[in-house]
Amino acid sequence: MKVDGAKLLEEFRRYLGDHNLPATHQRLAVAEAVFFAGEHLSAEDVGRRVAKRGVAVGTATIYRTLDLLVRAGLAKEHEFGEGFKRYEPLAAGQVHEHCICSSCGRVTEFSNDRLERMIALLAEEVEFRPDHHRLEIYGVCRSCQQLNPLARAR
Amino acid sequence: MKVDGAKLLEEFRRYLGDHNLPATHQRLAVAEAVFFAGEHLSAEDVGRRVAKRGVAVGTATIYRTLDLLVRAGLAKEHEFGEGFKRYEPLAAGQVHEHCICSSCGRVTEFSNDRLERMIALLAEEVEFRPDHHRLEIYGVCRSCQQLNPLARAR
């Protein structure tokens, strides 16, 4: 999903200011790495990306900052069944779902209002007050289908 | 989701036989614990449950057997963001989704054919061949809403 990295970074600065939290260069470096990433990064990915830009940030700080981004509502945490978490930048109102290729791991996204409404409705039908959800579809992506037309998921 | 534990156990025995795998009492105890559980159990839960029935099964074996159940298609693995996995018995064709209470952790289930069809359709729209999916709705369950009408998720 396309997001405006610069705008998110701006919002993050405002968030830090509003909460009396210092805007350290480590925090900004981590935030930038996430906001300008075109994919879902793991904590390790973030570390590599940050290091590549010349700023070495300790592992603990990376995790602490990722947490901060999530709490600030600027990033979303994902668990794609790999044994570790991934993060993606999140512009307000950008609800979307993920298709994960069981063959190559590539993630394809899509969004659909009817789907969102139906999910909310179905939850309410079992007297549940929905806040947010996570939908992951596992299967075979376009390019893997071409490589191997018979590819089966799992 | 209601499942016939006895039938699943029967299927598991058949699976073991068909694959030339010994039906050890540890395997049967773990399978029984999962199949007759009314909820989604963690590996630790399974261990406790099995121990309570008098059979002490090593941790490694519990994990190995849970894996076996999943591969046999008789149990499903879940990751509800708690940092560990949970397992539930799975009768064939019993697709259903989960609502997880952010306040008490209780899991409510539901199923809806229209939803399933729509999910498959949307995936195909982005040229993805869906195999299975995972939908988790986070929010506040019925009883937590009553305890605290203003409860917000997260």
Add this chain to the structure above:
DNA sequence: ATGGGTGCAAATCCTTTGCACTCGG
């Protein structure tokens, strides 16, 4: 200055693995 932030390394937590021993078929 000064309270929170950071890095490092140790600690946790869940899960997996190596290996000698045991058992189901």
Add this chain to the structure above:
DNA sequence: CCGAGTGCAAAGGATTTGCACCCAT
């Protein structure tokens, strides 16, 4: 009998935490 299964304890991998030192405000 015998190869696969099991238990134990050690190993692993991701994430968290304790603590002395450092830096934005």
